[in-house]
Amino acid sequence: MARSGGERQANSAFNMAGGSGGGGGGELEEILMHGSGFSFSGTAGGGGIYYDMQQMMLPPPPPLQSGFGGGFMELLDASGGYGADFGGYSAPSFLFDLFQTPFPAATVQLDLPMSSPAAGESSEVVNNPTTPNSSISSSSNEGGNSKKSSKDGKNRLKEDDEDGGEEEEEQDQEKNTNNSSKKQLKAKKTKGQKRQREPRFAFMTKSEVDHLDDGYRWRKYGQKAVKNSPYPRSYYRCTSAGCGVKKRVERSSDDTSIVVTTYEGQHTHPSPITPRSGGSLLSGGGIGHLFADPSNILPSYHHYNQHHHHHQQQLQNAYMYNSAPSLNVTTTTTSATSAAASFLRDNGLLQDMVTCQMIGKVVEPKEEEEQRF
């Protein structure tokens, strides 16, 4: 097979449009940060909760203070006063639960048991701002899945999964007498329980580069065609041993200048480029960890201006792309979103963000993206 090892940068946008059909469905919560502001509206729908943050008139991002000073924690502590910032929306107190609640990796156990039909419905729709409209010469997908020629052999043994702090046992249950190691591997997982995922944070930013450097080291482990989009979606995983944080990067088919990055999981280690100094309450990782720990901030972020300079873009994204909080309550995650958005805004990091929106569970494909654009 002729390998076209060409572009190494994430800019390589292969034309691999997916077919059609409905599919997928994450089982987690996802938060999309929309620029210009965000409002907060909670909606408890049947079977799920949908929180939407959008269109909140944000005052021009104030100049960054000298570092985050007391860190995000301070902001959090001022939950009372902070609520006011949410454009009059009575920012629910839980809005700060996330940050006031330490979520040590050990204790963390979020979970949106999609296996429980009653609660989760498991049919959570992740509304990506991708509308079926990309008229960009999207080649009629060819890569898709037409390559199912049995190739024999790649027994995969995975172990990453939750990584929140639990280990997978490699013991097979011998349920199926298949000799395909891959099958048994899968079997064991499936049989026991569905893999649960952690909440995800999705941020939308304008950027020329797909993969933004956030201080952590990532290894790309996959790329898939995004349906209705000429741009592929890349999957990254934190390279640190034991850390299973994942990041997904894709470009909006609507506005190709917008990059949607989804962060999943929590780092079990400090940022490799910024050795942590003090143990914060949120040391368990997660978005709180990010915001609470000024050491995670790259020094240059101060220089961010409203222009889309890749470098600065990356820096600013360093904040947004940190791990998601490990909480098991939708509302809590929502608070995380709000707080995060608030933080970003206050630090002028939200400037480039296009949208800020959180999607709880069981969300119908709303037109949120459209109202935003």
Added chain:
DNA sequence: CGTTTTTGACCAGCGC
């Protein structure tokens, strides 16, 4: 030579 990216294949879930 070690690490990261590329990329085809495989699998689980879900919709039809």
Added chain:
DNA sequence: GCGCTGGTCAAAAACG
């Protein structure tokens, strides 16, 4: 049950 899609694996290639 079949087909589609998202997510992941892993061998090979590309990089540094």
